[in-house]
């Protein structure tokens with residue numbers, strides 16, 4: 001028997017659609033695996049009632065199939081599904097790390113990112129790896145077709161999760177199919193600025209680099225109170241604010257001394273818009289870890 005904790009993640013960071021991701025300190029999924037003849041899944045915790053226990057439909061079950069590593073899998077959800085905080089990815093990442101260790105397969109972390117991305121494909125229709133990469137590797141990650149990079153950083157972040165559900169499948173449906181060249185140039189500038197900011201641990205550069213004009217505005221319309229929450233975060237000192245993953249969570253970057261104020265301002269602004277919310281104060285965090293053998 002073996003237990004792994006895999007963290008929530010925020011993907012895109014505005015300018016890095018389907019490329020950038022970041023591990024958060026919390027919340028996290030905790031997955032326990034035990035060898036079995038065939039895979040079975042049991043789910044408890046946040047939003048468990050919305051998560052399929054059929055291994056073919058659960059990201060952790062798909063990972064067990066891909067690794068040919070049948071197991072009884074217990075998933076304790078800390079990351080609520082359809083949150084924009086990489087819920088389905090946290091289970092996939094934890095299962096990949098746990099099953100690799102349980103069956104002593106010795107895959108590299110990069111191999112496990114590819115396997116966990118297949119779990120994501122089963123639920124969202126596409127094998128995007130921008131949540132599973134940070135959930136396995138930790139840090140700020142850059143995913144490309146030819147590999148994945150992870151950069152350590154400690155920039156303070158606030159992820160504010162409202163009591164609204166937006167599925168990744170739906171949020172991918174509103175992404176424009178094409179973009180103006182001026183917006184593409186702007187996005188490249190933001191992505192480069194954000195990457196430099198992560199490397200220098202500079203919250204001001206990271207915040208500026210979150211600005212993006214194509215995908216983010218289309219998705220913001222799916223989130224009640226989005227503009228007010230962004231304005232409140234900026235007033236409280238956020239250096240940048242954007243949709244986390246496919247939403248509805250909203251991610252802000254800030255200087256350490258402003259983190260508490262930014263978190264409170266975002267929750268209050270959601271509440272003024274009639275939406276309950278909670279904020280997770282975080283830094284760029286670590287990846288999946290075995291916590292019990």
Ligand SMILES: Nc1ncnc2c1ncn2[C@@H]1O[C@H](COP(=O)(O)OP(=O)(O)OP(=O)(O)O)[C@@H](O)[C@H]1O
Nearest residue numbers: 058059082083084085086087088091167168245246
């Ligand atoms: N182990 C799992 N944990 C969570 N959701 C799962 C799992 N397996 C399958 N799902 C399904 O995946 C969907 C939730 O994933 P979705 O990608 O919409 O949200 P998310 O992972 O929180 O968001 P995002 O990818 O934007 O950060 C739900 O339909 C849920 O039933």
Ligand SMILES: N[C@@H](CCO)C(=O)O
Nearest residue numbers: 011018130168245246
């Ligand atoms: N890059 C993906 C992440 C979803 O978690 C998207 O934005 O659709």
